[in-house]
Amino acid sequence: MMSITATDDESRSTGEELSEDDVFEMLSNRRRRYVIHALKHAEGPVDVSELSRDVTAWERGIDPADVTYDDRRNVYSTLKRNHLPKLAEQEVVTISEDPCLVEPTPALDDLDVYVEVLSSREIPWSLYYVGLAGLAAALLLAISTGIPPFAALSPLGLGVFVTMAFGTSAVFHYLVGRRTRLGSTEKPPELQKRE
Template sequence: MPDIDTRTLSQDIAFDLLSNARRRFVLRRLQEASEPIELGDLAGDLAAAETGVPVDELTAQQRKRTYVSLYQTHIPKMVEAGVIEYDRDAGTVSATERVDELASYFHTPPRMPLWAVAYGGLSLFGIAVYLLVALLNPDFVDPIQIGLLFFVAFSALSLVHYQYVTRGRGTDGLVPFEEGE
């Protein structure tokens, strides 16, 4: 196995790796997999995706053409870049942490104005309700209770925001297989 460079991938290497739909497919599948994938299975899945035919209906020629392309061209290129590992004995392919580095080229940062509006709106509404209760001074509610209610609401919004940012959003952060995905 080659020594993997611990520096980040250059943009030239990253763009070269990502310029091919077959490599993007392999990277995406490996990102989504929890275990190494057999190269034959990967080739079958790719051939099915490219032809629009279910895996069990592929011809031997379709599978072989895709397998040879992966085995001779794409897998060695990605192994050399340190993006994937190929176990020749087991015939399996697995992702390295560098796959996420490549996926970062497709990351779209969350639009902060959405969160700014949510926080600002909740704050303004909370202040308005608090002032209304304080001015009207109703017997059934205390301004402290209103303050605590909006403190809890603000904390809940903060937790939702934190989960949104740390856990990701759908396929954002995954290597797309198709253009525009």
Template sequence: MATNTASGNADRCAGSADTDRGEIFDLLSNHRRRYAIHYCKREDRPVELGELAEHVAAWELDKDVEGVTSTERKRVYTSLQQTHLPTLEKANMIDFDERTIELTEEATELDVYLDVVPADSIPWGLYYLGLAVLGSIVMAGLWLEVVPTATITELGWATLVFISFAVSTIVHVVQSRRMRLGEMEQPP
């Protein structure tokens, strides 16, 4: 029985490459855990539990840190200390010593699982699908000779399709980097 537990712990500590995707999604499904990771990434240093609790409470309540009451802070502090930080530590995402929280190397891998899409935007996968359909229509039109080539040559049309993908990719990369946990003031 002890070997199974030791084996399970060894597997869990082997890194996020071996961590079950369901477990990672479960970790990230809770906003307090995401906020904790966001704050630690943003600070890029070990943080005190009280400091983390103040910021998480402020984000949850949409207040300034100075506006958080001691009751609100204590509620978040207790929840982080008793539930969320031990959960993140078990998954090897943080090192937690009851007062100080520090991200592990495994936590840096979490961005792969977060494709944050702003509320006023469409998912990038759907956008690229639409762009591919539009490009296919243009290319099919060129093959069927229904797209005019007098003002824009076939190479010009192909270049336009390529440029639309290139510009879209650059915008996607910039927006994705900006929306990562720890990159913005407020958590996404």
């Protein structure tokens, strides 16, 4: 869940959170999302060479061990010149020059980003829950008006069904949500669907 309150650089330096605009700007580029994922997944500072290797591997859909110097050279360059300075500007990372290490700040550690990647045939969770609530309301109406065969069901039976349906859905949603959080899995969430 993203909790976002601060709107300017001065307020962020006093410990407040990033604004929505700042977060969306950071996440608007795939390479920055990959860097954020790698940093949240790693323990401690990460060398820019290692970051560029992982980002290259994810972009090309290959194993990080198979990434050559020539493969990652362009990624390394754009990370150092463009993406890492933007993340440092937002105070979510610090960069040391010798050796060239990137370390997440508490602002990045506190930022939970969930990525819900949907194909054209999938429905978002919000629409799923609206449908489930609509089904429960229709069943309640059918039971209370005595429409056969629903008239045989008791309101208690309906309550148990609705509780089980929402409870099971919520547990499944929680488990799926854990896998779609940046930094929680080996690969970024947007690459999980490819496997």
